[in-house]
Amino acid sequence: AVVSTQSTGDGGWTESKKSEFVNKVFSQVDEYAPGFSDSVVGYDALAPPDLERIFGLTGGNIYQGAMGLDQLFTQRPTYLTPAYTTPVSGLYVCGSSAHPGGGVLGAPGRNCSKVVLQNKKKHGF
Numbered sequence: 001a002v003v004s005t006q007s008t009g010d011g012g013w014t015e016s017k018k019s020e021f022v023n024k025v026f027s028q029v030d031e032y033a034p035g036f037s038d039s040v041v042g043y044d045a046l047a048p049p050d051l052e053r054i055f056g057l058t059g060g061n062i063y064q065g066a067m068g069l070d071q072l073f074t075q076r077p078t079y080l081t082p083a084y085t086t087p088v089s090g091l092y093v094c095g096s097s098a099h100p101g102g103g104v105l106g107a108p109g110r111n112c113s114k115v116v117l118q119n120k121k122k123h124g125f
Contacts (some may be wrong), residue, residue: 004062005048013047021045063101073099084112085119092116 003025012092022045026037048060053068071077077097084092094112 013049018047021047030055036090075099076101082106084115 005021026040029036037043046054048057051057051060069091070079075082076099077093080087081093084094086093092112092115094109096108098108098112100111
């Protein structure tokens with residue numbers, strides 16, 4: 001299971017806080033699937049600071065940018081880069097910062113590849 005949470009910005013993710021968070025999540029799952037906690041053999045709890053340190057995700061944000069109103073749908077990562085294109089010819093945006101965002105695994109890359117193939121047909125590059 002993957003549970004995502006945002007950074008608190010205060011560096012307050014101690015090992016005991018992470019353990020407390022995991023226990024809260026497990027107890028919530030236990031309400032719907034009794035015995036879940038007892039069935040867990042092991043887990044890794046990576047807080048936003050861990051994600052930043054290990055994977056280089058700024059602020060530990062798995063969505064690579066705020067999901068504000070100005071960055072939704074085709075405006076990800078900015079309205080200046082519509083439909084996965086950039087001002088640099090042949091350079092495309094296809095990561096979690098692109099539409100539909102990091103929560104939909106693989107979709108930005110798939111969508112971008114379709115645009116690349118369309119542009120190749122249209123422009124011959």
